[in-house]
Amino acid sequence: MNHSLNIKSMKLYNNVERIFNELREIGKSTSDNLMVKDLSKFDQFHYHGTDAIDISIKKLGINDKSKILDIGSGIGGxxxxxxxxxxAKITxxxxxxxxxxxxxxxxKKCGLSNKVNHICGDILDYDFKNEKFDAVVxxxxxxxxxxxxxxxxxxYNLLNPHGFFYTEDITSRIELSDDEVKEIEKEIYGKHLPYFNKYISNLEKSGFQLIYSEDMSSSWTEFTKDRVIQFNSExxxxxxxxxxxxxxxLNSFYxxxxxxxxxxxxxxxxxxAKKKDLSTSSSNSNSKLI
Ligand SMILES: C[S@@+](CC[C@H](N)C(=O)[O-])C[C@H]1O[C@@H](n2cnc3c(N)ncnc32)[C@H](O)[C@@H]1O
Structure with a gap:
């Protein structure tokens, strides 16, 4: 499946080199080595920046033994x-x-190439051979x-037995009109927007046991509202x-x-959610996080 032809209709994905403009502002040239903290304000293409990532680290118990697959890794934040x-080792x-x-x-500039392996590909097509992960995020x-x-x-197949799946994803909250569906497809390349409950039942149907879920709608409404105000004020x-x-x-996207x-x-x-063992009738619910 080739999404790359029109995913660029989502304006966040244009001019991605703009991060170098921000780095220049803090006195870094394009050839300088960098620290992760230099980038964190600009390389997180989701809501609530690294606070959101800290929550996943805690909930999954990620440590230096963990093998993680990050899907849709963006510019790698x-x-x-x-x-x-x-x-942890991240693909x-x-x-x-x-x-x-x-x-x-x-x-590379952050000196993390021994820990993070960047792959260009579509998660649906990419052949991971027999590689397995402790968690997919x-x-x-x-x-x-x-x-x-x-x-x-x-x-499911990419996870080790009792591996974990952790995501933050967009849902819909009411039935969308045809025009709204079209607009959402163009502006944010939205292709799969189930209701919250349906999202969970889909996971359960696919062999996962839900461990925790949170409706992010009001938090993200506030975040995206503040982002518009902040961007305009600057x-x-x-x-x-x-x-x-x-x-x-960017203004149009926000x-x-x-x-x-x-x-x-x-x-x-x-x-x-946790991968259930489908070969036995009951799953091992005592398995530890990573
Ligand atoms: C909103 S960005 C989030 C980037 C990153 N997760 C972050 O939070 O900073 C979503 C990314 O998913 C990528 N993506 C979309 N479909 C994909 C697929 N089928 N396989 C791999 N990546 C995909 C897009 O190209 C885009 O860079």
Whole structure:
């Protein structure tokens, strides 16, 4: 399946090199070595930045023995943050080659290439041979993938016995009109937006046992509303740093997203589930987190 032809209709994915404008602002040249903390304000393409990643590290108990697969790794922010904080080994798969190349180069500059392996590919097609992971994690990615039955089957098979699946993903909160569906597809490349409860029942149907879930809708509504206000309040500074074209494009993206959470159409889920052993009738519910 080739999503890369029109996923760029989502404006967040244009001008990804803009991160170097921000780095220049803090006095870093494109050839400098970097620290993960230099990047964290700019390389997290989900909500609540590294606070959201800290929650996953805690809930999964990630440590230096953990082997993690990060799906839709973007420019590598979450993967670098986890590797740097815990010493875990991360395989980070990203569909878009420009983002993946940038991710790889930032990871090198942070001296983390021995911990984070960046792969460019589609999670549905990529052949991991016999590699297995202790946990599959993913932020704000899986709503781009239409068929979750196939996706979840693949993830199930990529996990070690009693491995974990952790995600933050977009949901819908009311029935969307045809026009809204079209607009969502164009502006955020939204392809899979079940209701919260359906998201969980899909997981359970695919061999996962839910351990924890949280409805993120009000939190993300607030976050995306504040993001619009903040971005506008720094408009002059942003134009100076990035130029008008980049600012207009990001502004349009932030406004669209803010509107669709605030009008009650879109919402969110954060959840943790465990791979059940389907070969025996009951799963081992005492298995430890990583
Ligand atoms: C909103 S970004 C989030 C990036 C990253 N998870 C983060 O939080 O910073 C979602 C990413 O998922 C990638 N993606 C979408 N479909 C994918 C697929 N089928 N396989 C791998 N990556 C995919 C997109 O290219 C995009 O970079």
């Amino acid at each position: 979450p993967a670098r943050y986890i590797a740097n904080k815990t010493g 980070a798969i990203e569909l878009q080659s420009d983002q993946n190349q940038l991710a790889n180069s930032l990871t 993913s932020w704000l990615t899986l709503y781009h993938i239409p068929n979750h039955e196939i996706l979840l089957k693949k993830l 408009k002059e500074r942003n134009i100076r740093v990035h130029g008008k074209e980049v600012v207009d494009s 406004n669209f997203v803010g509107k669709y959470y605030s009008n009650g159409r879109l919402g969110g889920i954060r959840c943790l």
